[in-house]
Amino acid sequence: MKLEIMPIEGLPEVRPGDDIGDIIAAAGVVQSGDILVVTQKIVSKAENMLVNIDAADPLSHKPLVEAESVRIVRRRGDLIISETKHGFVCANAGIDLSNVERGQAALLPEDSDRSARRIRDVLKHKHGIDAAIIISDTFGRPWRRGLTDVSIGSAGVAPILDLRGTEDALGREMQVTEVALVDELAAAAELVMGKAFGVPVAIVRGGPAEWFRDGSTVEELVRDPAEDLFR
Amino acid sequence: MKLEIMPIEGLPEVRPGDDIGDIIAAAGVVQSGDILVVTQKIVSKAENMLVNIDAADPLSHKPLVEAESVRIVRRRGDLIISETKHGFVCANAGIDLSNVERGQAALLPEDSDRSARRIRDVLKHKHGIDAAIIISDTFGRPWRRGLTDVSIGSAGVAPILDLRGTEDALGREMQVTEVALVDELAAAAELVMGKAFGVPVAIVRGGPAEWFRDGSTVEELVRDPAEDLFR
Numbered sequence: 001m002k003l004e005i006m007p008i009e010g011l012p013e014v015r016p017g018d019d020i021g022d023i024i025a026a027a028g029v030v031q032s033g034d035i036l037v038v039t040q041k042i043v044s045k046a047e048n049m050l051v052n053i054d055a056a057d058p059l060s061h062k063p064l065v066e067a068e069s070v071r072i073v074r075r076r077g078d079l080i081i082s083e084t085k086h087g088f089v090c091a092n093a094g095i096d097l098s099n100v101e102r103g104q105a106a107l108l109p110e111d112s113d114r115s116a117r118r119i120r121d122v123l124k125h126k127h128g129i130d131a132a133i134i135i136s137d138t139f140g141r142p143w144r145r146g147l148t149d150v151s152i153g154s155a156g157v158a159p160i161l162d163l164r165g166t167e168d169a170l171g172r173e174m175q176v177t178e179v180a181l182v183d184e185l186a187a188a189a190e191l192v193m194g195k196a197f198g199v200p201v202a203i204v205r206g207g208p209a210e211w212f213r214d215g216s217t218v219e220e221l222v223r224d225p226a227e228d229l230f231r
Numbered sequence: 232m233k234l235e236i237m238p239i240e241g242l243p244e245v246r247p248g249d250d251i252g253d254i255i256a257a258a259g260v261v262q263s264g265d266i267l268v269v270t271q272k273i274v275s276k277a278e279n280m281l282v283n284i285d286a287a288d289p290l291s292h293k294p295l296v297e298a299e300s301v302r303i304v305r306r307r308g309d310l311i312i313s314e315t316k317h318g319f320v321c322a323n324a325g326i327d328l329s330n331v332e333r334g335q336a337a338l339l340p341e342d343s344d345r346s347a348r349r350i351r352d353v354l355k356h357k358h359g360i361d362a363a364i365i366i367s368d369t370f371g372r373p374w375r376r377g378l379t380d381v382s383i384g385s386a387g388v389a390p391i392l393d394l395r396g397t398e399d400a401l402g403r404e405m406q407v408t409e410v411a412l413v414d415e416l417a418a419a420a421e422l423v424m425g426k427a428f429g430v431p432v433a434i435v436r437g438g439p440a441e442w443f444r445d446g447s448t449v450e451e452l453v454r455d456p457a458e459d460l461f462r
Contacts, residue, residue: 001237001423002236002237002423003235003422004233004235004236005233005234005235005236005419006233006234074460074461076460089373089374141372142320142373143319143320143453144381144453145391145409145411145451146390146391146392146414147409147410148414150375160377178378179377179379180372180375180376180378180379181377183379184379184380184419184421185422187379187418187419188236188422190410191234191415194232220376221375222376223373228374229312230374230461
């Protein structure tokens with residue numbers, strides 16, 4: 001088994017109303033069986049989730065953060081860690097100011113699983129390419145410095161790979177049973193995207209058959225607050 | 232830029248006292264410029280961090296968990312989330328029972344950065360291969376189901392890629408500034424390792440020059456408890 005991970009280069013700037021499935025297909029490099037990792041930013045742009053803010057006020061997006069949050073988890077100074085309506089726990093409710101025009105902020109898509117399904121459907125039914133889709137965003141973590149990309153929506157790929165009941169190399173039943181597949185794929189894709197270089201889509205090629213199935217990141221990967229020790 | 236990620240197949244079972252650098256070199260597939268992701272399990276075995284436990288008692292490793300923890304962060308039923316002496320916050324102090332013999336438990340290496348440096352040094356000075364090393368382990372996360380692999384020690388690769396001062400694609404200074412490079416590499420490598428199949432080392436090939444430098448996962452990536460909102 002070998003995976004190849006590569007950016008799609010030369011994509012045009014995405015604007016509200018654009019169809020990301022068409023834009024990806026036009027690049028001419030995607031094949032059936034690929035997993036495409038698409039950054040949230042261009043999905044939010046295509047879906048017109050842009051909001052005007054006061055470019056002169058570095059804190060002008062903070063009321064948006066409160067509005068987009070269903071619960072504040074931690075607050076320190078200007079930093080807000082909150083839970084979004086989708087169930088994601090992240091800084092600033094996922095609102096981002098980089099790679100959008102000055103004076104604008106990009107909110108998270110309303111339903112990133114739906115966004116992923118739309119891109120998948122356009123590629124499959126209009127362009128004949130059967131590819132899985134992950135919408136990625138960049139989140140911090142407790143306890144560890146630095147940011148990693150994770151999935152906020154997906155289509156055609158297993159969010160969680162369930163190894164329960166399989167045996168380890170010594171014939172013991174596995175203790176580690178659930179791999180967050182879409183998060184590992186989003187992290188792998190980020191390696192070739194290079195935040196500074198404006199590459200919004202990467203291809204992961206070579207994934208095995210068992211990775212591909214229908215499934216929702218929000219439904220499968222967001223932990224039930226009742227099971228969560230940190231919410 | 233294209234990354235290739237592949238397992239090293241056919242490695243022998245690692246035993247206490249084995250030299251992992253020699254074992255990897257003998258596989259004959261590693262090149263200078265590769266990043267090698269090595270699972271904690273074989274490092275713990277090579278360094279004889281194995282402890283006998285009562286195979287008939289499913290909770291017999293719990294006193295070990297307490298002993299290996301400097302602080303309990305959360306406890307629910309049999310589940311303990313604690314901080315290890317290295318500063319990692321994880322379940323069961325990183326003690327693992329899978330892929331070791333029944334009646335044994337594998338503790339984390341004493342100093343995984345040092346373990347990584349040793350493997351790197353053997354490959355470089357004895358075998359003439361200049362490769363970076365990441366020791367990976369499988370951790371859960373708050374708020375999100377499923378596990379991902381992260382770095383617990385590294386050598387020759389930047390734990391954190393600092394993008395501060397660089398500009399985004401629209402010429403704005405980046406807000407997202409610190410990428411947890413070694414954690415994204417560990418996650419990418421896990422994709423080809425397949426926990427059930429006993430592949431303990433993967434190669435990430437094609438990384439750019441700016442990824443390679445000296446650096447310690449524990450020193451750079453573990454968040455200072457004073458800065459941490461969740462400890």
